[in-house]
Amino acid sequence: MNKTENLKLLAAALEYIEKHLQEELNTEDVAMACFCSKSTLEKLFRYVNHLSVREYLIRRRMTLAARKLWENPKSGIMDVALEYGYSSHEAFTRAFKQIWNCNPSEFRERRRYLELFPRLNVALEEGENFMSSRKQVDISEMYDLFRSRKDCYFVCCDIAQLVHINGISHKAGDLAILETLRRMEEAAGAEDVIFRIGGDEFAMLTASAERGYAEGVAEKISVMNGRSFSFEGQEIPLLLHVGTARYQGRTLQYNELLSELHTAIMESKK
Numbered sequence: 001m002n003k004t005e006n007l008k009l010l011a012a013a014l015e016y017i018e019k020h021l022q023e024e025l026n027t028e029d030v031a032m033a034c035f036c037s038k039s040t041l042e043k044l045f046r047y048v049n050h051l052s053v054r055e056y057l058i059r060r061r062m063t064l065a066a067r068k069l070w071e072n073p074k075s076g077i078m079d080v081a082l083e084y085g086y087s088s089h090e091a092f093t094r095a096f097k098q099i100w101n102c103n104p105s106e107f108r109e110r111r112r113y114l115e116l117f118p119r120l121n122v123a124l125e126e127g128e129n130f131m132s133s134r135k136q137v138d139i140s141e142m143y144d145l146f147r148s149r150k151d152c153y154f155v156c157c158d159i160a161q162l163v164h165i166n167g168i169s170h171k172a173g174d175l176a177i178l179e180t181l182r183r184m185e186e187a188a189g190a191e192d193v194i195f196r197i198g199g200d201e202f203a204m205l206t207a208s209a210e211r212g213y214a215e216g217v218a219e220k221i222s223v224m225n226g227r228s229f230s231f232e233g234q235e236i237p238l239l240l241h242v243g244t245a246r247y248q249g250r251t252l253q254y255n256e257l258l259s260e261l262h263t264a265i266m267e268s269k270k
Contacts, residue, residue: 009034010044013053014120021061022083027053049120050170059117061085062099065092066116069108077104101178115139115195116181139195140254145205146247152206153214153246155192156264157184157221159200160239172231179229179238187220189213203261214244243268 016033017025030053031038045053061084068080081092093103099116100107118139159165159180166173177200184194184204191207206214222242228235245264247257 006044009036009041010048011121013041013045017053017057017060018119021057021064022085024085025057056117058095059099060119062096063115063117065096065104066100066107069104073108077108080104099174101175115142116177118196139197139258142195143252143254145193146254146257147252149205149207150247150252151209153208153211153244154261154264155184155187155204155206155214155217155221156197156243156245156261156268157202157204158241158265158268160241162200165236165238168234168236169231172236175229175231176236176238180240183221183224183240186224187217189217192217197258197261201262201265209246211244211246214246218242218244241265241268 012034013030016030020029027038027042031041034041042052045051045056049056051059065080065084068075068083069077077092078089081087081089084092086092086095096104096107157180159176162173162176165176177196180202181194184202188194188204189207192204194202194204197203204217206217208214221240225239226237228237230236243264245260247260249256
């Protein structure tokens, strides 16, 4: 199977998964829908996403479940569990804690993240690197929020040396991601919203159109650089590159917005 065929298969699998996240679904179902073998699909997912199909399913379901808990504080945890295919409170809590490192009730009390594991899209243009450039994070469902705050500032963060941390353990990498979100949350105001825009890149949409406010939040995050998080008895230091940005276009264009956020992150590394 050549690269183009692999990309088409991956795109079809990702699309099928998104359409059936709230149904009973396993790797065999996805492979059958994409007219390929389970082993072929698993190899492709692990090569491109560094995750099994099942792991990707769990991450996407728990991301959407967390958003439902955040957006609908009156909804019952068991109702959300049933919506995403879990027939018991215990099974749902176990899966939720595996991803968020806290139980659903704790998350509801203190978290305000909309996307921990955003949906992946795959671009089919030729001439780009198969492993990185063709994967695109899709946070278009947040477009209405972006539009309502089109004059507000963003604070952007990037984890330094996440590849090295993942080399220790992918679980350590997951904890680094959660620690990044925790630091951003600690620095955020009550109305600021945090989301992920890439593998090790994050953004906070503030509720302020004042540059000084965003720079103050960025400084609060930066002063935490060098602090460690714990993983299996070892302390791992975490360093974040931090920058600020505000969308400059007259009309909000989703792709241009993402490009400006990534540019702000690149500028913070200089």
